[in-house]
Amino acid sequence: MKKAAILTLSLVALLSSCVNNGGGQFSSSSDSSFSSSSSSSSSPSSSISSSSSSSSSSSSSSSSSASSSSSSSLEPEYLYSPSPEDHLQVFALEMKGTYGNSPLFKYGNFEILIDGGTYNSSSIVESALKEHVTDGVLDMLILTHPHSDHYGGMPLSVFNGASITSIPTIIDSGADEYSYEGYITAWVEGVRDTFIDKGSAYYPVQSLVDGTYPSSFLITKDLTLTFLDTGNYTPAGGDGSAGNSTSVACSLRAGTFDFVMVGDLPSSEESDLMSLNERSSFTNEGDTVVFKAAHHGSPGANSSAFMDYLRPSYAWCSSAITSQSQTSSGPKSQHPFLAARKRIEALTGKDNLYWNGTMGTIDMELDKDFANFSIHGEGRKAAVYYTKSGTKVDAAIEKDTPLEETEWAKSGA
Numbered sequence: 001m002k003k004a005a006i007l008t009l010s011l012v013a014l015l016s017s018c019v020n021n022g023g024g025q026f027s028s029s030s031d032s033s034f035s036s037s038s039s040s041s042s043s044p045s046s047s048i049s050s051s052s053s054s055s056s057s058s059s060s061s062s063s064s065s066a067s068s069s070s071s072s073s074l075e076p077e078y079l080y081s082p083s084p085e086d087h088l089q090v091f092a093l094e095m096k097g098t099y100g101n102s103p104l105f106k107y108g109n110f111e112i113l114i115d116g117g118t119y120n121s122s123s124i125v126e127s128a129l130k131e132h133v134t135d136g137v138l139d140m141l142i143l144t145h146p147h148s149d150h151y152g153g154m155p156l157s158v159f160n161g162a163s164i165t166s167i168p169t170i171i172d173s174g175a176d177e178y179s180y181e182g183y184i185t186a187w188v189e190g191v192r193d194t195f196i197d198k199g200s201a202y203y204p205v206q207s208l209v210d211g212t213y214p215s216s217f218l219i220t221k222d223l224t225l226t227f228l229d230t231g232n233y234t235p236a237g238g239d240g241s242a243g244n245s246t247s248v249a250c251s252l253r254a255g256t257f258d259f260v261m262v263g264d265l266p267s268s269e270e271s272d273l274m275s276l277n278e279r280s281s282f283t284n285e286g287d288t289v290v291f292k293a294a295h296h297g298s299p300g301a302n303s304s305a306f307m308d309y310l311r312p313s314y315a316w317c318s319s320a321i322t323s324q325s326q327t328s329s330g331p332k333s334q335h336p337f338l339a340a341r342k343r344i345e346a347l348t349g350k351d352n353l354y355w356n357g358t359m360g361t362i363d364m365e366l367d368k369d370f371a372n373f374s375i376h377g378e379g380r381k382a383a384v385y386y387t388k389s390g391t392k393v394d395a396a397i398e399k400d401t402p403l404e405e406t407e408w409a410k411s412g413a
């Protein structure tokens with residue numbers, strides 16, 4: 001019941017938020033229970049679109065004042081109108097405490113945050129939002145799955161502290177329930193419901209891959225966010241106890257670059273993703289794939305088969321160095337584990353795998369023509385570590401260093 005209320009609200013919210021953005025509305029690719037009780041009089045168009053061609057479909061609502069645009073011959077409407085100098089920046093935020101994951105994408109005034117790391121990382125997330133979301137509108141917020149190293153660093157206070165006044169689109173794995181109460185209070189009731197009440201459109205990811213809504217969000221003509229079916233998403237309003245397996249998988253295409261992220265998806269579910277999605281459904285032959293290592297570089301993810309399927313040219317790992325990560329003989333093995341690194345590097349090469357444990361926040365950037373790609377670290381601030389001989393490793397020296405060239409990796413960790 002609550003689910004239905006939220007979804008109905010969401011529909012209205014999406015329509016109003018799109019109007020506020022000056023962008024389009026959505027086109028439903030099939031009749032849906034989600035949209036049935038809506039009273040909207042707006043006509044459907046296409047700021048999100050199905051990845052399988054045909055866009056302008058009909059709505060189940062009986063729109064009385066169908067106006068302007070719903071012919072398939074028209075240009076699709078995009079969520080964002082870019083300025084000439086806009087270019088893509090990706091900030092893989094430095095994390096504190098174990099694990100943690102939080103990339104922030106920024107294209108002009110359009111931002112997407114995916115997860116927020118652990119509670120310890122909240123000040124980093126808040127600072128990043130303050131610095132980069134200058135219009136107060138965080139355009140999309142995605143929580144990949146209901147684990148605290150993903151939602152813990154982005155409680156409501158973080159968004160309030162960063163003066164985020166609206167989040168037009170929220171997407172998560174679909175869980176309303178989880179055994180850990182913190183998920184309900186911090187995420188479901190804390191962030192999600194609060195912003196839905198303020199007008200956010202909310203999509204459980206299952207509704208983006210089962211035909212209820214289109215699977216792609218058209219941000220600009222060069223920027224598209226596509227959600228990939230894994231066959232393992234939590235039904236809307238369900239229990240998220242399957243955890244990592246329910247992780248949201250998506251790919252952000254920017255020109256000929258594709259940023260692929262699958263949360264903490266384990267290898268068996270990577271296989272499910274491969275069987276359900278042709279690689280060509282989200283990336284073109286010859287595109288450059290940039291991969292966020294699955295599950296912080298866990299050996300139980302990032303399978304060789306998945307790497308062969310994705311064929312990444314670059315990858316980054318998101319996890320933190322902690323005080324527990326040292327032994328008297330130097331760094332000890334932790335995420336990202338060597339077995340996973342080797343499987344990723346079989347495709348990227350050793351020089352193109354990066355880790356924000358040693359680099360701090362990783363800044364990735366494409367120029368405005370989507371031609372030149374660069375990766376730099378801002379420098380590790382959250383942690384210190386020592387070599388086997390007890391020498392403190394200077395953060396500044398390793399800020400741009402690929403993972404296998406760091407003192408950490410050279411120690412055998």
Ligand SMILES: [Ca+2]
Pocket residue numbers: 109110111133134135136137138139
């Ligand atoms: Ca914005």
